[in-house]
Amino acid sequence: MKRIKNFKLTRKVFSYPYILFMLLFIVIPLVLILVNAFLDAEGNLTVENFKIFFTERSSLIVLGNSLLVGVATTLICLVIAYPVAYILSKYNSGKILVLLFVLPMWVNFLIRTLATKVIFVALDVKLGIGTVLFGMVYNYLPFMILPLHTVLSSIDKSYIEAAEDLGADRINVFVKTILPLSVSGILSGITMVFIPTISTFAISQFLSNGTIFLFGDSINMKFEQGLYGVGSIMSIVMLVFVLISNFLMSKFNRNGAARGTLW
Amino acid sequence: MKSKIAKVILVLFVVCLFLGALYGCNDTEEKRSVNTLVIYNWEDYMDTSLPELFAEYYEAVTGQPLEIILSYFETNETMLSKMLKGDANVDLICPSEYAIERLMQYDLIQNISELKASILENNRYGVSFDNLDNIEPEVTDKIRTMFNEVGPNKQNMGDYMIPYLWGTLGILYNADVVTEEDLEYGWGILWNECGNEALHGKILVKDSVRDTYCAAVLYMLEYGLLPEGYENYSTQELINCTDDVMLKAVEEVLTRQRDVIAGYEVDFGRDDMINEIVYVDLAWSGDALYAIEEGEKLGVNLDYFVPEIGANLWFDGWVIPKNAANSLAALMFIDFLCAPEIAILNTIEIGYTTAVSKELLMENENVLAVLEENEYDPEEFFGDEHRFPVVSDKLGIMHDFGAKNDAVVAMWERAKAGNGVPMELVYVVIGAVALFLILIAAYFIYEKAKLKPKRFKFMKADR
Numbered sequence: 210m211k212r213i214k215n216f217k218l219t220r221k222v223f224s225y226p227y228i229l230f231m232l233l234f235i236v237i238p239l240v241l242i243l244v245n246a247f248l249d250a251e252g253n254l255t256v257e258n259f260k261i262f263f264t265e266r267s268s269l270i271v272l273g274n275s276l277l278v279g280v281a282t283t284l285i286c287l288v289i290a291y292p293v294a295y296i297l298s299k300y301n302s303g304k305i306l307v308l309l310f311v312l313p314m315w316v317n318f319l320i321r322t323l324a325t326k327v328i329f330v331a332l333d334v335k336l337g338i339g340t341v342l343f344g345m346v347y348n349y350l351p352f353m354i355l356p357l358h359t360v361l362s363s364i365d366k367s368y369i370e371a372a373e374d375l376g377a378d379r380i381n382v383f384v385k386t387i388l389p390l391s392v393s394g395i396l397s398g399i400t401m402v403f404i405p406t407i408s409t410f411a412i413s414q415f416l417s418n419g420t421i422f423l424f425g426d427s428i429n430m431k432f433e434q435g436l437y438g439v440g441s442i443m444s445i446v447m448l449v450f451v452l453i454s455n456f457l458m459s460k461f462n463r464n465g466a467a468r469g470t471l472w
Numbered sequence: 473m474k475s476k477i478a479k480v481i482l483v484l485f486v487v488c489l490f491l492g493a494l495y496g497c498n499d500t501e502e503k504r505s506v507n508t509l510v511i512y513n514w515e516d517y518m519d520t521s522l523p524e525l526f527a528e529y530y531e532a533v534t535g536q537p538l539e540i541i542l543s544y545f546e547t548n549e550t551m552l553s554k555m556l557k558g559d560a561n562v563d564l565i566c567p568s569e570y571a572i573e574r575l576m577q578y579d580l581i582q583n584i585s586e587l588k589a590s591i592l593e594n595n596r597y598g599v600s601f602d603n604l605d606n607i608e609p610e611v612t613d614k615i616r617t618m619f620n621e622v623g624p625n626k627q628n629m630g631d632y633m634i635p636y637l638w639g640t641l642g643i644l645y646n647a648d649v650v651t652e653e654d655l656e657y658g659w660g661i662l663w664n665e666c667g668n669e670a671l672h673g674k675i676l677v678k679d680s681v682r683d684t685y686c687a688a689v690l691y692m693l694e695y696g697l698l699p700e701g702y703e704n705y706s707t708q709e710l711i712n713c714t715d716d717v718m719l720k721a722v723e724e725v726l727t728r729q730r731d732v733i734a735g736y737e738v739d740f741g742r743d744d745m746i747n748e749i750v751y752v753d754l755a756w757s758g759d760a761l762y763a764i765e766e767g768e769k770l771g772v773n774l775d776y777f778v779p780e781i782g783a784n785l786w787f788d789g790w791v792i793p794k795n796a797a798n799s800l801a802a803l804m805f806i807d808f809l810c811a812p813e814i815a816i817l818n819t820i821e822i823g824y825t826t827a828v829s830k831e832l833l834m835e836n837e838n839v840l841a842v843l844e845e846n847e848y849d850p851e852e853f854f855g856d857e858h859r860f861p862v863v864s865d866k867l868g869i870m871h872d873f874g875a876k877n878d879a880v881v882a883m884w885e886r887a888k889a890g891n892g893v894p895m896e897l898v899y900v901v902i903g904a905v906a907l908f909l910i911l912i913a914a915y916f917i918y919e920k921a922k923l924k925p926k927r928f929k930f931m932k933a934d935r
Binding site: 261265266267268270271273274277278280281284285288330335336337338339342378380384417418419420421422427430433434435436 | 547549550552553556673676679730733734735736737749877878881882885886888889890891892893894896897898900901904905907908915918922
């Protein structure tokens, strides 16, 4: 009875469902992957899986290709998204236009990708790396525009006016005021594009008829063929890359913010 | 402190409840009533009206209603890993011959001959399984001789499976683009050895290592590319040979193939052929026949051929897992499918060749009536060598790769990944980086340029 009396409905209590959810659907699967990585087909403890992955030239090539595709997609998205977000942030009607950019995201990405493929085939475009990059950029562009637009439209106008008053011309206002203040948006955009692209498999599969083989495809194939051990190792490698890029981003972000105030 | 313990207990309690609920779900599935039949099959691999027909038949024989649950797999490997982990509670599975071999190695399926005998011994409903004897003798013979000692107990696969559909692996082509002379290149067409410009980048191969492996090995045989010492192997030996030397040679050939093909497919090949997106496709006979018929309706001139040098002959059969809850219904269903009228309906609907004896089908009046109804000429139908392959030594049967499977999969992955980085990708990255560098450089040049005239002006004013 006493215990029940001690139980108080504090704010913390409301977090329990989330903790439970995370335990069941995030922590336990991760533990399963970790366990699988050290088991061979018969269920014995082994480190052979690591050897198989790290000594196979093709898996490293595939990994390298995926990272390259990720970098290329991120850069292209950034080049396209920054001017768009910048222009849209200047107008009040920009919010509606941003909505238009986000609108396709409400359609399932598989349907969109298959439709893209149909268009390419109809136009007689050869499916390959070009179409894969197009598909990636098309799919992940909204993830770049959204954070950039949010950050750019929340920049206090008085900073820009101050810069102008102090004699900066338009280019200097942009380079020394707007750009530094939007660094956090750029970084979150990069994280949101780069991390999903290095692990996608359906887009590359559909838009190249399987001729562009990325890391996600490789993991998929490992699990399809019942090679759970190596597949788990590869998932862990992927996770490490996600953690590294997250770590780098947060590091940059802090530095950027510090430099931003100094400027 | 105490309240913390209370909270932990509360959380644990909720977790237990949740897990309990999950387990509860599983339990009810296991204890499903006797009169359900769960069929685990390939998609589009059975006429959709058959389950209903069987349910009626079952009720007529046993007096009990039957609920049929259809469940699908995409590849033999998905099915195998589910079975090996014990996740599949099904009564009937339809894998390929090599997957049955693997299931037998793990002792997961029932001896159908024994099952039949035990059911007939204690025959409550007076069922007979006469249709099971309708299978084409050529098919049964081939299976009995090729798979005579499978698994730890050296059993004959003929006792464990009832053949369902069978066929060959060959080349589906667009007869308007591929000429008669091109066909003489056999498997070489898949490498565009005929040098037909129209075929470049318009060839699809299967995204499944076993089929591509078979095509590659036979291609090497055709063009004398086999490594030394393998020249005198028969088709049967060649397509089952997974020595390291051979794997290396196959990898080379498959890597070279990347330059001429449009890509890899498992499910959209026949649609792409019908829509004339590609002109050549590595295909199974049933898919090919289906595509040819569909193409005819649209005025697309498709045809199928099996290269003379040799090809792969495959069988898919029904097996009953050891943990099947309703073996009686499962066996009755197989028997039902082997009835000539049903078999022909099924074959017409899905395009694949039934394993029921051709002679029996030809003699059966109901079968002929069904054919007529669907506007087929019986003579043409049964005379079609693509539909009813002629079994010969040129057609080899593929066994399970066994312990070499991992090595073959690794080879396949290397071939699919290609030899290096696509250069276009590198150019894109270099281009994007260059763009940034130019922007930065432009800014600095602008700054410099801005400063100069200012100084000039200042000097002027000073003077």
